[in-house]
Amino acid sequence: MDIENAVDDLDAGASPGAAGDRPSALSPSRASDFMTCPLLYRFRVIDRIPEPPTPATARGTLVHAVLERLFDRPAAERVPAVAADMVEPEWARLCEEDDGLASLLPDESERSQFIADARAALTGYFKLEDPRRLEPAEREWYVEAELTSGLRLRGYVDRLDVSPAGDIRVVDYKTGKVPLEAYEASALFQMKFYALVIWRLRGVIPRMLQLMYLSGDGEVLRYCPDEADLRATERKLDALWAAISRARETGDWRPRPSRLCDWCRHKALCPEFGGTLPPLPERADPAAAPAPAEASAASSGPAAASTAVRAR
Numbered sequence: 054m055d056i057e058n059a060v061d062d063l064d065a066g067a068s069p070g071a072a073g074d075r076p077s078a079l080s081p082s083r084a085s086d087f088m089t090c091p092l093l094y095r096f097r098v099i100d101r102i103p104e105p106p107t108p109a110t111a112r113g114t115l116v117h118a119v120l121e122r123l124f125d126r127p128a129a130e131r132v133p134a135v136a137a138d139m140v141e142p143e144w145a146r147l148c149e150e151d152d153g154l155a156s157l158l159p160d161e162s163e164r165s166q167f168i169a170d171a172r173a174a175l176t177g178y179f180k181l182e183d184p185r186r187l188e189p190a191e192r193e194w195y196v197e198a199e200l201t202s203g204l205r206l207r208g209y210v211d212r213l214d215v216s217p218a219g220d221i222r223v224v225d226y227k228t229g230k231v232p233l234e235a236y237e238a239s240a241l242f243q244m245k246f247y248a249l250v251i252w253r254l255r256g257v258i259p260r261m262l263q264l265m266y267l268s269g270d271g272e273v274l275r276y277c278p279d280e281a282d283l284r285a286t287e288r289k290l291d292a293l294w295a296a297i298s299r300a301r302e303t304g305d306w307r308p309r310p311s312r313l314c315d316w317c318r319h320k321a322l323c324p325e326f327g328g329t330l331p332p333l334p335e336r337a338d339p340a341a342a343p344a345p346a347e348a349s350a351a352s353s354g355p356a357a358a359s360t361a362v363r364a365r
């Protein structure tokens with residue numbers, strides 16, 4: 054199980070048979086799902102339809118694992134050749150822990166390509182920074198905080214750097230492609246989510262949010278949030294939770310088709326594409342839905358456009 058799925062299970066109530074129980078908290082991934090398409094959120098959180106790993110998601114899991122463990126090594130050993138050598142043992146370890154990963158690549162040539170792709174992503178990482186000069190304060194850090202409305206937010210931060218002066222940098226690794234500028238706000242929304250959680254936890258607004266895209270030549274997206282940004286993110290999340298609660302009360306999980314449907318794992322069930330919806334799980338408990346402040350903008354899409362700095 055990868056980190057995102059672990060948090061998703063927490064979102065949905067992790068015990069078997071809990072399908073349909075009221076989610077108790079939001080992760081950035083599920084918040085993003087609802088903004089993308091309420092029906093996609095339903096499939097993932099309410100119906101809890103399994104999504105077996107794909108080579109792309111597995112590659113992300115593997116690269117994250119190598120980057121996390123690279124910092125266990127002495128600084129002088131954090132070099133490209135060492136990272137490349139870590140790929141196969143890390144993959145073997147992940148496969149031991151997860152049968153879904155173990156059975157993903159039965160074909161040897163596919164497996165070789167998969168390993169090569171993971172190494173290429175790590176090569177991209179080394180083009181962006183030199184880990185010998187870093188000592189992260191946290192890696193794969195589980196965070197959870199409650200907003201004034203009572204909504205709990207949680208997730209895993211890939212890496213947290215803290216300078217001697219106490220400045221915080223939140224780092225997230227991405228193995229997918231760099232988003233088009235039109236989708237940049239969506240990528241930054243996740244980082245603002247984490248910045249808000251850290252602000253609530255530590256009382257300090259992170260100085261910088263840094264998204265590192267490892268494919269190709271690599272690219273870094275940096276953003277410096279301020280208090281107004283994070284307060285707006287909090288309002289957005291409260292409004293989003295209100296919209297999710299309304300959907301739970303009414304059972305109206307409306308599909309919102311977009312270009313992202315091409316990547317939707319549940320397209321075959323989606324009425325927009327001729328599918329038939331499964332019945333809602335019996336244990337859904339509409340009356341239990343919380344009611345943070347209502348706001349009509351909740352499901353209208355990612356947070357307002359932000360200005361970020363791109364750098365290669």
Ligand code: SF4
Binds near residue numbers: 308323
């Ligand atoms: S195919 Fe598109 S509209 Fe249908 S559930 Fe998936 S994202 Fe939503």
